[in-house]
Amino acid sequence: MSELIAFLEPDRAVIDRRPAIIADLAGLLPDSCLITEERELVPFDTDAFVSYRRMPLAVVLPETTAQVAAVLKYCNDNSIPVIPRGAGTSLSGGAIPQEDAIVIGVSKLNRILEVDFPNRAAVVQAGVTNISISQAVDADGFFYAPDPSSQLACTIGGNIGMNSGGAHCLKYGVTTNNLLGVKMVMFDGSIVEIGGKALDAAGYDLLGLICGSEGQLGIVTEATVRLIAKPEGARPVLFGFESSVAAGACVTDIIGAGIIPVAIEFMDKPAIEICEAFAHAGYPMDVEALLIVEVEGSDAEMDAMLERIIEIARKHDVKTIRESQSATEAALIWKGRKSAFGATGRIADYICMDGTVPLGQLSHVLEKTSEIIDRYGLRVANVFHAGDGNMHPLILFDANDPDESMKAEMAGNDILKLCVDAGGCLTGEHGVGIEKRDLMRHQYSDADLAQQMRVRAAFDPKWILNPSKVFPLDRRNGSQTGNQSAAGDDRTAA
Amino acid sequence: MSTTDIQYPGSEEEIARIVLEASEARRPIEVRGGGTRLDLGRPVQSASVLSVARLSGITNYDPSELVMAARAGTPLAEIEAALAENNQMLTFEPMDHRPLLAASGEPTIGGVFAGNVSGPRRISAGAARDNLLGVRFVNGSGEIVKSGGRVMKNVTGLDLVKLMAGSWGTLGVLSEVIFKVLPRPETAVTIAVSGLNDAQAAEAMAAALAMSVEVSGAAHLPESVINKFAGGSLKGGPATVLRLEGLIPSVEVRSGRLVAEMSRRGTVSVLEGDISAGLWRDIRDVTPFADGTSKPVWKVSVAPSAGHQLVAALRLKTGVDAFYDWQGGLVWLRMEADPEADLVRQYIKALGGGHATLVRADAATRASVPVFEPQPKPLEALARRVKDQFDPTGVLNPGRMTAGM
Numbered sequence: 037m038s039e040l041i042a043f044l045e046p047d048r049a050v051i052d053r054r055p056a057i058i059a060d061l062a063g064l065l066p067d068s069c070l071i072t073e074e075r076e077l078v079p080f081d082t083d084a085f086v087s088y089r090r091m092p093l094a095v096v097l098p099e100t101t102a103q104v105a106a107v108l109k110y111c112n113d114n115s116i117p118v119i120p121r122g123a124g125t126s127l128s129g130g131a132i133p134q135e136d137a138i139v140i141g142v143s144k145l146n147r148i149l150e151v152d153f154p155n156r157a158a159v160v161q162a163g164v165t166n167i168s169i170s171q172a173v174d175a176d177g178f179f180y181a182p183d184p185s186s187q188l189a190c191t192i193g194g195n196i197g198m199n200s201g202g203a204h205c206l207k208y209g210v211t212t213n214n215l216l217g218v219k220m221v222m223f224d225g226s227i228v229e230i231g232g233k234a235l236d237a238a239g240y241d242l243l244g245l246i247c248g249s250e251g252q253l254g255i256v257t258e259a260t261v262r263l264i265a266k267p268e269g270a271r272p273v274l275f276g277f278e279s280s281v282a283a284g285a286c287v288t289d290i291i292g293a294g295i296i297p298v299a300i301e302f303m304d305k306p307a308i309e310i311c312e313a314f315a316h317a318g319y320p321m322d323v324e325a326l327l328i329v330e331v332e333g334s335d336a337e338m339d340a341m342l343e344r345i346i347e348i349a350r351k352h353d354v355k356t357i358r359e360s361q362s363a364t365e366a367a368l369i370w371k372g373r374k375s376a377f378g379a380t381g382r383i384a385d386y387i388c389m390d391g392t393v394p395l396g397q398l399s400h401v402l403e404k405t406s407e408i409i410d411r412y413g414l415r416v417a418n419v420f421h422a423g424d425g426n427m428h429p430l431i432l433f434d435a436n437d438p439d440e441s442m443k444a445e446m447a448g449n450d451i452l453k454l455c456v457d458a459g460g461c462l463t464g465e466h467g468v469g470i471e472k473r474d475l476m477r478h479q480y481s482d483a484d485l486a487q488q489m490r491v492r493a494a495f496d497p498k499w500i501l502n503p504s505k506v507f508p509l510d511r512r513n514g515s516q517t518g519n520q521s522a523a524g525d526d527r528t529a530a
Numbered sequence: 531m532s533t534t535d536i537q538y539p540g541s542e543e544e545i546a547r548i549v550l551e552a553s554e555a556r557r558p559i560e561v562r563g564g565g566t567r568l569d570l571g572r573p574v575q576s577a578s579v580l581s582v583a584r585l586s587g588i589t590n591y592d593p594s595e596l597v598m599a600a601r602a603g604t605p606l607a608e609i610e611a612a613l614a615e616n617n618q619m620l621t622f623e624p625m626d627h628r629p630l631l632a633a634s635g636e637p638t639i640g641g642v643f644a645g646n647v648s649g650p651r652r653i654s655a656g657a658a659r660d661n662l663l664g665v666r667f668v669n670g671s672g673e674i675v676k677s678g679g680r681v682m683k684n685v686t687g688l689d690l691v692k693l694m695a696g697s698w699g700t701l702g703v704l705s706e707v708i709f710k711v712l713p714r715p716e717t718a719v720t721i722a723v724s725g726l727n728d729a730q731a732a733e734a735m736a737a738a739l740a741m742s743v744e745v746s747g748a749a750h751l752p753e754s755v756i757n758k759f760a761g762g763s764l765k766g767g768p769a770t771v772l773r774l775e776g777l778i779p780s781v782e783v784r785s786g787r788l789v790a791e792m793s794r795r796g797t798v799s800v801l802e803g804d805i806s807a808g809l810w811r812d813i814r815d816v817t818p819f820a821d822g823t824s825k826p827v828w829k830v831s832v833a834p835s836a837g838h839q840l841v842a843a844l845r846l847k848t849g850v851d852a853f854y855d856w857q858g859g860l861v862w863l864r865m866e867a868d869p870e871a872d873l874v875r876q877y878i879k880a881l882g883g884g885h886a887t888l889v890r891a892d893a894a895t896r897a898s899v900p901v902f903e904p905q906p907k908p909l910e911a912l913a914r915r916v917k918d919q920f921d922p923t924g925v926l927n928p929g930r931m932t933a934g935m
């Protein structure tokens with residue numbers, strides 16, 4: 037198999053010490069928290085960016101912050117790379133390990149520690165799944181706002197790692213806007229607490245820096261998140277259009293008119309077909325593009341807002357307008373949308389791009405995307421968070437065909453460059469991981485990247501935390517990385 | 531510091547050159563926007579001043595994209611005027627410090643973000659930092675760096691944007707900021723509940739925020755300060771005020787529900803139009819303590835339910851006046867005489883943590899009392915390492931946030 041993306045050359049010296057390292061780890065945690073058998077390591081060899089796999093040296097699943105601290109200190113003292121891991125649903129390869137690395141998984145840190153309604157906060161361990169927070173507070177009329185489609189599985193630790201968003205982030209913001217505090221283990225095993233139940237933390241905004249840092253600054257073991265009162269009601273409405281361009285322009289006009297619904301999701305025809313076949317949500321099949329617009333509040337409020345949205349949609353020759361008539365129907369509409377990736381995975385292999393563009397560029401970027409896809413002779417399904425310009429072209433390919441796999445990756449790179457050139461960025465919510473690492477230079481100058489890497493080094497002087505991710509391998513200053521032989525120029529090696 | 535030594539670079543490159551020279555000469559510089567907050571924070575120990583005032587102007591604004599870009603020295607007034615023309619606003623309601631600090635000068639957009647200055651709508655729309663999408667800045671080595679961009683969602687690399695917000699010019703000189711703007715609400719009303727004591731008010735505000743009515747401002751104004759708000763138009767003792775904003779039909783419905791709930795707690799009145807707007811401006815700008823004195827004023831950030839407990843505890847020990855914003859989590863304290871820094875901070879810790887910033891005090895006090903909350907040792911060490919990575923020679927605003935840093 038050819039691989040476009042390189043990893044750091046594994047450190048032989050570490051691999052050769054494997055038995056001794058495993059013995060040392062066994063002294064730091066209970067046996068039930070240590071995984072070393074090859075067969076049991078396999079589930080950890082990749083995340084949701086499945087084209088790339090690397091077996092880790094060992095996996096630890098600590099049950100306490102103290103155990104995380106002990107392992108991290110040990111790894112730092114012995115210059116062993118560490119891969120923090122939540123549920124492994126990263127779409128950018130952020131949680132993929134390497135042969136000389138120890139995976140520290142937070143899945144056993146899965147308790148909700150405190151729910152505090154007067155202060156609208158919940159304190160949870162990092163391995164708690166995203167949805168379980170909302171479930172725990174639902175009966176009391178609250179929810180936790182960021183809702184990645186993977187919310188049944190993904191963890192708060194991973195959400196913080198990727199600054200994850202979701203369909204409802206248009207109104208409520210992404211993880212960074214809903215995180216109040218963390219307890220984090222630093223590279224040397226020291227434990228810091230940043231923020232808390234107050235709205236602002238003192239000093240530099242380290243919390244903001246940690247959000248989206250992809251496991252490179254420390255391992256989060258606890259988080260304080262903000263709870264929000266649930267709306268009285270919510271109603272998704274389907275708007276079908278004759279063309280993607282019309283749907284894109286409609287999104288721009290809705291936002292431009294100052295109307296911020298809770299969600300505006302976009303699907304093109306291929307995506308509609310895939311999702312409808314899976315969820316039977318009643319999506320219109322005779323349109324080229326679909327918007328799911330969700331409004332919320334009391335009936336009167338929803339009616340008032342919808343009236344304005346419909347007026348705008350009519351200007352763009354909307355073909356179908358369908359309001360959900362029941363909670364079941366609404367749930368189906370969202371089920372279809374949220375299972376888009378899974379449903380796509382049933383018909384083809386795919387990679388999901390995550391470039392984000394200024395709203396005015398939506399139609400342009402959609403057009404150019406389809407040109408790029410045509411040029412490579414591939415297929416694409418677009419299903420994304422349109423209200424905040426966060427595109428998700430799913431590039432379909434056959435992973436058993438090496439040539440097509442390569443083309444898919446190349447098309448993906450072209451699309452991301454297109455997003456940057458349109459004034460946007462490489463990734464809105466999935467993170468850089470390994471996937472977009474080598475494109476970072478397209479968005480940032482050397483000085484920009486150097487500044488980020490220096491900040492990284494302030495948190496992890498030896499670069500042991502998730503070392504192959506985010507920053508181009510050949511741009512790392514000095515001798516921090518264990519092994520210098522893996523320069524980025526080798527990356528097209530077969 | 532001699533006032534003659536002020537430099538006014540007209541371009542980013544010029545800033546870079548000035549900072550580079552300063553860094554090579556190890557000569558500290560004070561970074562200045564409009565100079566309205568010079569009396570805020572610790573006095574900077576520096577030889578010369580770099581003002582970004584000439585680096586001014588909106589560089590990109592397409593109202594339909596809800597994003598604006600402006601050079602850091604652009605007067606806030608110019609930004610707000612351009613937004614008003616398009617019926618838009620800065621949703622985080624930055625405070626005007628001039629009345630409180632008895633300062634003159636023209637606040638700049640760079641200064642607003644450098645201080646992460648956020649007003650009452652913080653509880654629903656986020657802080658300044660949540661609305662800052664991209665920055666360009668010159669670091670302490672004179673290098674031009676950008677981070678973020680003009681899109682709403684971005685996890686491309688480390689989020690240096692957040693780090694720059696609230697760093698008070700100690701990590702870099704902002705040359706350009708890109709931020710989110712939002713439509714002005716079609717209407718706004720304030721539900722005022724009178725007669726609640728501080729503890730009852732905290733409960734009422736928590737109850738309001740637990741309702742699905744989207745409160746966009748929640749403040750409690752005790753009796754001692756009440757006549758200083760909205761031109762003295764609030765009568766009948768302390769007032770707990772809750773703001774609702776949005777589409778007219780929607781605010782009507784929500785306000786009906788909120789009034790019904792709050793009527794069980796006290797006497798309710800509804801304020802509209804200019805009175806409501808003026809009230810929130812006074813809350814934002816801390817009008818009751820804009821008294822022309824230099825009596826110490828603290829800005830305290832704690833868990834919402836801890837605010838009134840802090841004030842009650844302090845009252846037993848010292849002379850203090852207070853009012854609350856952010857559902858009770860932002861406490862503005864005016865001390866009668868001594869700032870009582872140790873007492874204030876000890877109680878905050880005992881009540882579950884948070885932090886206190888000494889926003890106003892005379893220069894001697896600001897030089898001797900830590901203006902910003904001292905950090906626990908491991909965090910302070912981390913902050914120092916971060917500072918070193920931006921400003922290795924320590925020339926940018928030395929001592930502004932922390933002595934010796």
Ligand SMILES: Cc1cc2nc3c(=O)[nH]c(=O)nc-3n(C[C@H](O)[C@H](O)[C@H](O)COP(=O)(O)OP(=O)(O)OC[C@H]3O[C@@H](n4cnc5c(N)ncnc54)[C@H](O)[C@@H]3O)c2cc1C
Nearest residue numbers: 122123124125126130185191193194195197200201251256
């Ligand atoms: C079907 C599907 C749908 C998805 N939909 C969305 C979506 O709508 N929106 C969205 O934003 N994302 C989406 N994702 C991507 C993914 O689910 C998110 O990035 C998620 O937050 C990852 O969480 P995780 O627990 O699986 O973390 P992992 O994948 O295990 O890790 C993610 C990153 O965080 C780091 N990390 C994990 N735990 C910690 C910790 N405790 N401390 C420090 N660093 C840590 C890892 O090192 C890695 O870099 C989707 C993925 C799939 C497969």
Ligand SMILES: Cc1cc2nc3c(=O)[nH]c(=O)nc-3n(C[C@H](O)[C@H](O)[C@H](O)COP(=O)(O)OP(=O)(O)OC[C@H]3O[C@@H](n4cnc5c(N)ncnc54)[C@H](O)[C@@H]3O)c2cc1C
Nearest residue numbers: 563564565566567570571625638640641642645647699704
């Ligand atoms: C200790 C302290 C506490 C404060 N607390 C609050 C508060 O709670 N609420 C509130 O609303 N306001 C607060 N402020 C003031 C407010 O920060 C804003 O600073 C304001 O908008 C300043 O605008 P200006 O242009 O007049 O800035 P100035 O008064 O010139 O500068 C204010 C601060 O910002 C820095 N700065 C200005 N321009 C730039 C730039 N281009 N790049 C980098 N740094 C720059 C300065 O170095 C200085 O530290 C506080 C200020 C201080 C010092």
